[in-house]
Amino acid sequence: xxxxxxxxxxxxxxxxxxxxxxxxxxxxxxxxxxxxxxxxxxxxxxxxxxxxxxxxxxxxxxxxxxxxxxxxxxxxxxxxxxxxxxxxxxxxxxxxxxxxxxxxxxxxxxxxxxxxxxxxxxxxxxxxxxxxxxxxxxxxxxxxxxxxxxxxxxxxxxxxxxxxxxxxxxxxxxxxxxxxxxxxxxxxxxxxxxxxxxxx
Amino acid sequence: xxxxxxxxxxxxxxxxxxxxxxxxxxxxxxxxxxxxxxxxxxxxxxxxxxxxxxxxxxxxxxxxxxxxxxxxxxxxxxxxxxxxxxxxxxxxxxxxxxxxxxxxxxxxxxxxxxxxxxxxxxxxxxxxxxxxxxxxxxxxxxxxxxx
Numbered sequence: 001x002x003x004x005x006x007x008x009x010x011x012x013x014x015x016x017x018x019x020x021x022x023x024x025x026x027x028x029x030x031x032x033x034x035x036x037x038x039x040x041x042x043x044x045x046x047x048x049x050x051x052x053x054x055x056x057x058x059x060x061x062x063x064x065x066x067x068x069x070x071x072x073x074x075x076x077x078x079x080x081x082x083x084x085x086x087x088x089x090x091x092x093x094x095x096x097x098x099x100x101x102x103x104x105x106x107x108x109x110x111x112x113x114x115x116x117x118x119x120x121x122x123x124x125x126x127x128x129x130x131x132x133x134x135x136x137x138x139x140x141x142x143x144x145x146x147x148x149x150x151x152x153x154x155x156x157x158x159x160x161x162x163x164x165x166x167x168x169x170x171x172x173x174x175x176x177x178x179x180x181x182x183x184x185x186x187x188x189x190x191x192x193x194x195x196x197x198x199x200x
Numbered sequence: 201x202x203x204x205x206x207x208x209x210x211x212x213x214x215x216x217x218x219x220x221x222x223x224x225x226x227x228x229x230x231x232x233x234x235x236x237x238x239x240x241x242x243x244x245x246x247x248x249x250x251x252x253x254x255x256x257x258x259x260x261x262x263x264x265x266x267x268x269x270x271x272x273x274x275x276x277x278x279x280x281x282x283x284x285x286x287x288x289x290x291x292x293x294x295x296x297x298x299x300x301x302x303x304x305x306x307x308x309x310x311x312x313x314x315x316x317x318x319x320x321x322x323x324x325x326x327x328x329x330x331x332x333x334x335x336x337x338x339x340x341x342x343x344x345x346x347x
Contacts, residue, residue: 036335045271045280046325052333077307081337
């Protein structure tokens with residue numbers, strides 16, 4: 001599995017956010033409420049599990065998610081939602097560290113939160129689109145892979161068998177708003193398939 | 201379950217015998233029904249279903265006003281609190297249902313749910329909300345952390 005670092009990608013003018021180099025220095029930020037809406041829901045009150053069905057939508061200060069079914073932990077007092085599974089037509093919009101909206105498409109998204117030995121692991125794993133999950137950044141650059149893992153703590157994206165398609169404008173932003181016709185020989189919008197190896 | 205029905209019956213008998221809460225119309229106030237875990241935790245409360253009023257209907261059905269359902273872990277910690285203005289409680293089938301609104305929250309209120317129309321099945325402790333489900337999680341799923 002090849003790891004794509006946000007910083008490297010940002011250096012290539014593409015996907016998402018800059019890496020944090022000093023996580024311990026990052027202050028904890030207050031987090032607003034997460035709101036889940038759906039048509040129906042089942043709550044296993046003994047098993048501490050909620051299953052939402054039909055037009056499921058999650059609104060979080062840092063992201064929005066829609067899907068057809070979502071299963072989440074019901075936290076006990078003082079607890080945390082540790083596990084969420086969103087399935088069927090999963091669409092995620094999330095903000096990167098620059099406040100830009102990125103998109104993700106998959107059949108399944110699994111959020112896991114775990115604390116071990118003072119370390120917090122918080123990831124979202126995307127699988128199945130089909131055939132593959134896909135992420136798009138604000139510039140419409142795309143990342144696909146068999147499995148895409150977004151580490152919410154480190155801001156790293158890890159993808160297996162990844163493929164990145166850059167949508168790069170060679171002549172800058174002005175041309176992007178008034179692109180010439182294709183095959184004109186001038187600057188315009190191009191799709192570039194990145195080489196397999198994207199490490200800096 | 202036997203203890204549950206005994207508790208239910210006892211509550212009704214007490215209300216009828218003392219005549220303090222039972223009224224001429226046949227409804228009782230401050231209705232409380234308690235369910236316990238199976239042995240060996242038979243002393244531990246599993247759930248408490250209460251209401252400001254209970255109006256008996258035919259077939260072992262009660263209309264409960266100001267429903268409050270509390271469920272507890274085996275260690276006594278409160279799991280969930282469900283409240284609703286009204287519901288129909290089937291004492292024989294062990295279900296509570298209503299087309300009206302309800303609210304649900306965990307012990308500290310960090311997980312709060314609203315919805316319309318519900319069915320609670322006592323046997324498996326499952327609650328289905330039929331419409332307009334809205335869950336608010338405070339400090340729960342952080343999802344994407346802001347740097």
